[in-house]
Amino acid sequence: MLTLLLKEIRHNPLLWLLVFVPAVLAAEKLAPDAHTLLFVLSVLAIVPLAALLSHATESVAAKTGDAIGGLLNATLGNLTELVIALAALRAGQYMLVKASIAGAIVTNTLFMLGGSFLLGGLKHHVQEYNRMGARFQAGLLFLATIALLIPSAMAGADRAPGIAFTRTLSLGLAVVLIAAYALSMLFSLRTHPELFAGAAHAEDEEVPWPLALALPTLAGVTVVVALVSEVFVESVQKAATEFGMSPAFVGFIIVALVGAAAEMASAFSGARKNRLDLSVGIALGSASQIALFVAPVLVLLSYVMGPAPMDLQFWPGAVVMMLISTLTASLVTNSGRSAWFMGVLVLLVYVIFGMTLYLLPPAAQ
């Protein structure tokens, strides 16, 4: 079994980065104050762990039936983001948790989708894909954006309601989002799977591992990701200040890119192979999964694990960016066709957001 894992590691250069896992854990013991070093090492360690986690999840999903496999894929597909966010939640860093939720939605919607369109379009003149899948995901994302927008919209009204209102509302919204997520799986896996034909899953890409390897890898790597995430969360803010980056930029862009590295590799390679269904599915699927599953689960867990209940009231700038991202995804996937310039347009929206967050003085966030 272990030989299979080693063979995988030999063939996938990304996994060579696993060497940074012991490095970061050692560095944390030896130099707990070298924040910049710890930040860089933890980023380098999370990327290959996320790739392993992603492959292990898909292997387990491939072995179980279609519906349970889909469920597994859906719940564990953003495990890395969830574990990082949990580390921040336990540390009471709610600003970072929220920034990473908003950032993951924006990054998956704009950077992953735009990058897929651009990379695919540079190789293929015009690409076509199944509009139904894209529309479905965009609809879910639209619902989630409304749910994440409402608490801020209400707080922004002239006479702001209190914290108790926002917390109760957030709890209710979390329940609505999880219900929507469960029903969306019932719809796409059980009652109307034929609408999503063509949007094949990522499993076809790689040889799935046997369960005897996949399950222990899933368990073991999750524990290691949790350990490294804790170092990451502790070091990220201080390192950011040293790099001259604003906390908003770190949460929105850096954490989101690190957490989504593994899915991004799949989405981009799908686009190059003219399988844009796959790329659009991964990009919008990840975004809607974070919005409809990871975010509400974090709200519920904050009652158990966090120092205080977390609400869903986001910084107004983040709400504007999530709203624009969802609208961009809706408009861009509406035609079911793509060429390179569409990717450029979507990426430039991401560049505008990144630039704004990079320049934003810390006090304004």
Add this chain to the structure above:
Amino acid sequence: MLTLLLKEIRHNPLLWLLVFVPAVLAAEKLAPDAHTLLFVLSVLAIVPLAALLSHATESVAAKTGDAIGGLLNATLGNLTELVIALAALRAGQYMLVKASIAGAIVTNTLFMLGGSFLLGGLKHHVQEYNRMGARFQAGLLFLATIALLIPSAMAGADRAPGIAFTRTLSLGLAVVLIAAYALSMLFSLRTHPELFAGAAHAEDEEVPWPLALALPTLAGVTVVVALVSEVFVESVQKAATEFGMSPAFVGFIIVALVGAAAEMASAFSGARKNRLDLSVGIALGSASQIALFVAPVLVLLSYVMGPAPMDLQFWPGAVVMMLISTLTASLVTNSGRSAWFMGVLVLLVYVIFGMTLYLLPPAAQ
């Protein structure tokens, strides 16, 4: 003639609720301070009256020609909402008038449309309908939403303009909306009726009454609705406080559901019969009629009947909700196809709004 009316009442269980009409009028004399009782009785009385009013209007429309019939249907179709709003207008309760306008738009767009998609989708795997009609209504709704959004957007700017500006602007907007409504009827009934083929009217559903019955019913029931509406408007706010409901929730949700009960029954039954054209037409048509006809007429009438001119400046939260509803309707009806999950998505947006309004502390509205 009366036997026909009695036969109709015998066959339609909804009309048995008519017994609450004398009940509420008697209760108002005997116990004018039992607000909760008066509220419940008036709701139960308005529902069957709205159904009668709706049938009488359609019967008159069916007897006259196509164009005049359409005009009649269009102007009297939301007579119940208009009469309720007039009662609130005369009582000077402008907050309730505005909440019920915004609520009728949101409820018709989200609850009636989403409910039709869900109920139709539970019976039929995939349903198709005429996109042109839905697009036309969504376009009207979009124009109306812009008109209702502009006064609040201007008032929200850093240096708010005065009340005189808002009133003059609202008067101008009312004229623009009525002009748009008149031109929309010219377009759909006279110059381009063939675009709306398939979106047949509700008349086919029921046997129309002879004019000798329809006209007196129309006149008589309108008077009774006006009487009951007055009890309703007087009791609703106080009853709401006793029920622990916020005034915003009452205006937005309760009043809107009560006023639209009759149309809702037609829309849902059309969806079950796989006639989604009809359901979408009723839902979006009612919403755009309230936005383009009822709301501006109330502004104009406030100069004659109200204690002071009414403007179109809405509570910012209501503007956000109207905007999201219109956008949702545009995106959702864009494909001309529907399955049950689309209904769930639209209904969940409504649930999010309802929950927010229910939880909102009164001071924040």
Add this chain to the structure above:
Amino acid sequence: MLTLLLKEIRHNPLLWLLVFVPAVLAAEKLAPDAHTLLFVLSVLAIVPLAALLSHATESVAAKTGDAIGGLLNATLGNLTELVIALAALRAGQYMLVKASIAGAIVTNTLFMLGGSFLLGGLKHHVQEYNRMGARFQAGLLFLATIALLIPSAMAGADRAPGIAFTRTLSLGLAVVLIAAYALSMLFSLRTHPELFAGAAHAEDEEVPWPLALALPTLAGVTVVVALVSEVFVESVQKAATEFGMSPAFVGFIIVALVGAAAEMASAFSGARKNRLDLSVGIALGSASQIALFVAPVLVLLSYVMGPAPMDLQFWPGAVVMMLISTLTASLVTNSGRSAWFMGVLVLLVYVIFGMTLYLLPPAAQ
């Protein structure tokens, strides 16, 4: 050569207005304080100059190859707007510059597009046009609107960032917009021109001039426009006060209509001839050109020519109007079909904006 120019002038009644060019320059010397007279004369003089400029640009473009011609057309097509804005920039009237940028986007998107739909629809029952071109321009416009919205959205957040942030961000956004514009030309002229077939250029309409006439006309008329623009900018605000118009109305509506008069004539005549591709291309193309080229160039030039750097932070009301205009254009051009009522809808949005700006008290802007 001059006889050709004179022949053109004889055949085009619009060019008879050229008589106002010497009139306004003379009046400026004789009566520099007659603001209303100078304003009216300068408007009457700019309209025919813009038409001449437009024809000269197209003639030069027709003589050079397709790609360079497109480039020329694209960069010089809104020369009038650019020259007027430069006059305002040098005078340090940044409010007027920004109002005229926002106004040009709104006017081209709503008035020129809506007018084309209405005029075309009054003659032809239903008109079809190439959706690809409209979608492409709407996408560019959408990107530009996001770029122009972000600085205001950030400044609107609870703790507003400083002027230094807004200026640096605006500089970065200007670079992003110019890059997007350059790439959009690479896409539409070089890599994917076949997508835009049918959206033929305006050259076909008129006989192009020989280069020996076009080039001197281009140079000479630009100088004259610059001279007249200076009179226009100096007189417009004071004349507006005398006419009882708010400065916002003047910048948004009057300046925009004057600057776009020549393109408007082409767009409307295209619509009458059932060549809606041409009309939609001119309307949305002009709007996106101003947003992606004229606006960022003005930001860059303000560092050289203006008294202080200009940023891209617009008055919130202008941002709302640009956003609604872009959304309207996206929704309306989505189907690729048009009838007269679509034009009415779009024009009524413009009427709502114009009315709001006309009524707005000066202090609120």
